Amino acid sequence: MRRIDIEAGGYEIILNEEDAKELGVYPQDRMKVRKDGMILTAIVNLSQSVIKEGEVGMFIEISEKLNVKNGDKVKVIPTSRPLSVDYIKKKINGEKLTRDEIYEIIKDIVEDNLSTIELTSYVTAIQIRGMDMDETEWTTRAMVDTGETIDFEYTTFDVHSIGGVPGNKYAPVAVPIAAAAGLKIPKTSSRAISSAAGTADLMEVLTNVSLTIEDIRKIVDEVGAILAWGGSVNLAPADDKIVRIEYPLGIDPHSQVLASVMAKKKAVGTDFMVLDIPMGPETKVPDEKLARKYAMDFITLGERLGITVEAAVTYGGQPLGRAIGPALEAKEALMCLEGKPVSNSLIEKATDIAGMLLELGNVAERNKGKEHAKEILKSGKARDKFLEIINAQGSKGIEKSEDVPVGKYTHDILSPESGYISIVSNKALVKIARAAGAPKDKGAGILLFKKKSEKVEKGEPIYKIYADSKAKLEEAVKIAKMLKPLKIEGMLLERIPAYKK
Amino acid sequence: MRRIDIEAGGYEIILNEEDAKELGVYPQDRMKVRKDGMILTAIVNLSQSVIKEGEVGMFIEISEKLNVKNGDKVKVIPTSRPLSVDYIKKKINGEKLTRDEIYEIIKDIVEDNLSTIELTSYVTAIQIRGMDMDETEWTTRAMVDTGETIDFEYTTFDVHSIGGVPGNKYAPVAVPIAAAAGLKIPKTSSRAISSAAGTADLMEVLTNVSLTIEDIRKIVDEVGAILAWGGSVNLAPADDKIVRIEYPLGIDPHSQVLASVMAKKKAVGTDFMVLDIPMGPETKVPDEKLARKYAMDFITLGERLGITVEAAVTYGGQPLGRAIGPALEAKEALMCLEGKPVSNSLIEKATDIAGMLLELGNVAERNKGKEHAKEILKSGKARDKFLEIINAQGSKGIEKSEDVPVGKYTHDILSPESGYISIVSNKALVKIARAAGAPKDKGAGILLFKKKSEKVEKGEPIYKIYADSKAKLEEAVKIAKMLKPLKIEGMLLERIPAYKK
Incomplete structure (x- = not known):
């Protein structure tokens, strides 16, 4: 046995090529590895020279689990592929999988029994x-059953956005409004993968977001809501492993989107949920038809799982509010809660969604939810609730919008001409914010001074880039100048000459 | 820079997770790595603890190429995915790829620019x-263009089997027959992947099979044919890398089978080719319809490439001849060439295929090829030609069938009852032969005493297992008793009682 101090991402071993030939094993085959009484299944890699004949190289995960050190004797025996590989082939062949087959695949994903090749093939297939709705439901249930779960003794509510629009900080406003009205909302959210800030990144500017199951139960009991990071609890852990394959390929199987979202809701026992579907160019949902499909699929899957889902198709053609990036968004959300002047789009969306929650929870009558939500926001009760939440989770001592620290290096981008803003590119803004350091550098991001259809004079600042370091600011400015995320046009778009006489 | 003495299978580096977050790179992203003047593109892996912040871990391939040692300073810069990844997504979406897109993918495969995830997704897609015939042709040509090629100044012939039937040693008989008649046959073949012996494994019992391009050219010039291992020359190297993904999944995309076979033929400049399609239960081609599809696809692709293909659908319902395993098959082929009594199936198939070659080469008239081939075999000229070939390649000194060393540990399997052999399972026999040590242990394998429809008495030996080691023999016997590859039935299959009066 020879230890290789590298994480393999699962149980993996290395054999010398000659030994492998002798044993009739090929790369990616599986072997049982035995040390004292313990047996693990590992995936085989080959080496021509580093691992000598008679040696077994072991990556960190398996050598720690077996508690072996260099020179220890271990026994390796070829073993067959898990049944899941046959089920993956069934899906490749276009057949419908059964409930048991899906459970087996998801279990093997969670237990790292599938190699990268097998898992990639599954995700691609x-x-x-x-997947039809049966398979999607079975996937969801398998994802729930292979992770941790929380049971609340009372009815709980949740909000979720399928994402795709930058600056989407509706949740830190909508959740406290609903909680202030007495609803229970254990809201877990994700960190940014390819965006500039996830809700968890934003909340982390103000409070601790890594909660245990016990923390979550206790805070929801006492305060009514959390706004925490889902990754700190082991809800539907298959999701993370699947995302690791989807991300480098830039693919997002529709059934898996449904299953991953709903498994995390089911795992915390959600009863009612509002789903935000941002629609518009450069979002995940470019048109009404696809928006309706998303809505209906989530509603149908919710019904099968015992979760009442109501969908809100929202305008996603440009960022929500004016801020992009963790600290800038936290500041904007706080300003909104404090009743300070912020973009109407943020107030409208947050109270629309909070209003739907209030109606679902019978706190407001049908079509009276938004009005009620606005009153709660205006009264300051939502702000008080928000401070209660961040204090319960572990406040970082920032309680006012003006105290939120934002990037100290800034650069104003000026309008090259007079006219009207005709296009605001979501994707370009995200690229610039990420170049400036978001989401890792919390102070980095963008503040938009102008949005779609607004009038602008030549030389007037149209947005400001923030960064925590000078080098990243310069990089972001360079990219901003290249991508030109805001397009300006005069009202006269084209001049068509008269017939010449 | 910290060196990690493990083969990664391509250019791969490891960063600390914190650094990766800082740089905004995720696992499987790509980075440019720069040392002095040299720049390589590598795929990123992450480590929590082994690689410290500020360090870059480098696997063997890249650290050798850049010639770096521990502590050296290197510069890493995030870089975008190769264009191929977009083309792979196009194929995932069901679109037809262009010639240039396919070339780009194949080039990136050969140059190890694709990660395991990307390559697996391509193969699954x-x-x-x-792929339609255009895409298949472009794949074939791209595979040829990204590897070595050989040009002969004269017309050359080839034979190829799509495989699936054990004991398929027709080539060492058919090739010398055709070469004895004056045809030029640069026959490269593969080693076993999942079978008990490839033609290259079998030939290696008698001669050197690792030839250079120059060897091949010289021997074909002088002797008329080779029977060598294709892997020793770099013909269509994309194939190996694709097989590495297909094998663990047990998938075999039809277009890729076509492209891989024909690329290797095109690379050696084949003009005429006979394609063996074994058909029957437990082969790759269970029915006539699929056999015809294979045949037509190879013929059509051949025409596009300037290769005249004639297909032979052959009986594959049980092993060809009686021997399975490298040495046992080499011995049986030699016996056939020497005119000693061997299974009719081997003589018939080898002369059928040799006859087709003779007709294609205008050495025999239409429908007279087989007769002519049988005469050459009977005359001893094929045997002389075979000895010339193995001598030219580097004989191991075994020139007679009785001198071929076979496994010294043997076990006879006896018939449990009297009756007739009703089923001979190809797959079970391969499993037993592999358990006995084939293809790596050359002497290991199976000799069948009885084949389909033959009569057998209770207690009579029906086959013998050979092994080079006692332990493997025991393992193989155990598996044989479990799998029962030969089924015996009395002539009375079922007894239906009369009505009771």
């Missing part, structure tokens, strides 16, 4: 072949 | 989406 479900992207191409799709 | 072409398995599911398929």
Whole structure:
């Protein structure tokens, strides 16, 4: 046995090529590895020279689990592929999987029994072949059953956005409004993967977001809501492992989006949920038809799982509010809660969604929810509730919007001409904010002074880039000048000459 | 820079997770790595603890190429994915790829620019989406262009089997027959992947099979044919890298089978080729319809490439001849060439295929090829030619069938009852032969005493297992008793009682 001090991401071993030939094993085959009484299944890699004949190289995960050190004797025996590999082939062939087959695949994903090749093939196959609602439900349930769960003794509510629009900080406003009205909302959210800030990144500017199951139960009991990071609890852990394959390929199988979202809701026992579907160019949902499909699929899957889902198709053609990036968004959300002047789009969306929650929870009558939500926001009760939440989670001592520290290096981008803003590119803004350091550098991001259809004079600042370091600011400015995320046009777009006489 | 003495299978580096967050790179992203003047593109892996912040871990391939040692300073810069990844997504979406896109993918495969995830997704996508004949032709040509090629100044012939039937040693008989008649046959073949012996494994019992391009040219010039291992020359190297993904998944995209076979033929400049399609239960081709599809696809692709293909659908319902395993098959082929009594199936198939070659080469008239081939075999000229070939390649000094060393540990399997052999399972026999040590242990394998429809008495030996080691023999016997590869039935299969009066 020879230890290799590298994480393999699962149980993996290395054999010398000659030994492998002798044993009839090929790369990616599986072997049982035995040390004293303990047996683990590992995936085989080959080496021509580093691992000598008779040696077994072991990556960190398996050598720690077996508690072996260099020179220890271990026994390796070829073993067959897990049954899941046959089920993956079934999906490749276009067949429908059974409940048990899906459970087996998800269990093997969670337990790291599948190699990268097998898992990638599965993700690609479900992207191409799709899954029907039965398979999607079974996937969701398997994801719930292979992770931790929380049971609340009372009815709980949740909000979720499928994402795709930058600056989407509706949750830190909508959740405290609903909680102030007495609803229970254990809201877990994700960190940014390819965006400039996830809700968890934003909340982390103000409070601790890594809660245990016990923390979550206790805070929801006492305060009514949390706004925490889902990754700190082991809800539907298959999701993370699947995302690791989807991300480098830039694919997102529809059935898996449904299953991943709903598994995390089911795992915390959600009863009612509002789903935000941002629609518009450069979002995940470019048109009404696709928005309706998303809505209906979530509603149907919710019904099968015992979760009442109501969908809100929202305008996603440009960022929500004016701030992009963790600290800038936290500041804007706080300003909104404090009743300070912020973009109407943020107030409208947050109270729309909070209003839907109030109606679902019978706190407001049908079509009276938004009005009620606005009153709660205006009264300051939502702000008080928000401070209660961040204090319960572990406040970082920032309680006012003006105290939120934002990037100290800034650069104003000026309008190259007079006219009207005709296009605001979501994707370009995200690229610039990420170049400036977001989401890792909390102070980095963008503050928009102008949005779509607004009038602008030549030389007037149209947005400001923030960064925590000078080098990253310069990089972001360079990219901003290249991508030009805001397009300006005069009211006269084209001049068509008269016939010449 | 910290060196990690492990083969990664390509250019791969490891960063600390914190650094990666800082740089905004995720696992499987790419980075440019710069040392002195040299720049390589590498795929990123992450480590929590082994690689410290500020360090870059480098696997063997890249650290050797850059010639760096521990502590050296290197510069890493995030870089975008190769264009191929977009083309792979196009195929996932079901679109047809262009010639240039396919070339780009194949080039990136050969140059190790694709990660395991990307390559697996490509292979899975072409398995599911398929490729039309244009795409298949472009894949073939790209595979040829990204490897070595040989040009002969004269017309050359080839034979190829799509495989699937054990004991398929027709080539060492058919090739010398055709070469004895004056045809030029640069026959490269593969080693076993999942079978008990490839033609290259079998030939290696008698001669050196690792030839250079120059060796091949010289021997074909002088002797008329080779029977060597294709892997020793770099013909269509994309194939090996694709097989490495297909094998663990047990998938075999049809278009890729076509492209891989024909690229290797095109690379050696084949003009005429006979394609063996074994058909029957437990082969790759269970029915006539699929056999015809294979045949037509190879013929069509051949025509596009300027290769005249004639297909032979052959009986594959049980092993060819009686021997399975490298040495046992080499011995049986030699016996056949020497005119000693061997199974009719071997003589018939080898002369059928040799006859087709003779007709294609205008050495025999239409429908007279087989007769002519049988005469050459009977005359001893094929045997002389075979000895010339193995001598030219580097004989191991075994020139007679009785001198071929076979496994010294043997076990006879006896018939448990009297009756007739009703089923001979190809797959079970391969499993037993592999358990006995084939293809790596050359002497290991199986000799069948009885084949389909033959009569057998209770207690009579029906086959013998050979092994080079006692332990493997025991393992193989155990598996044989479990799998029962030969089924015996009395002539009375079922007894239906009369009505009771």
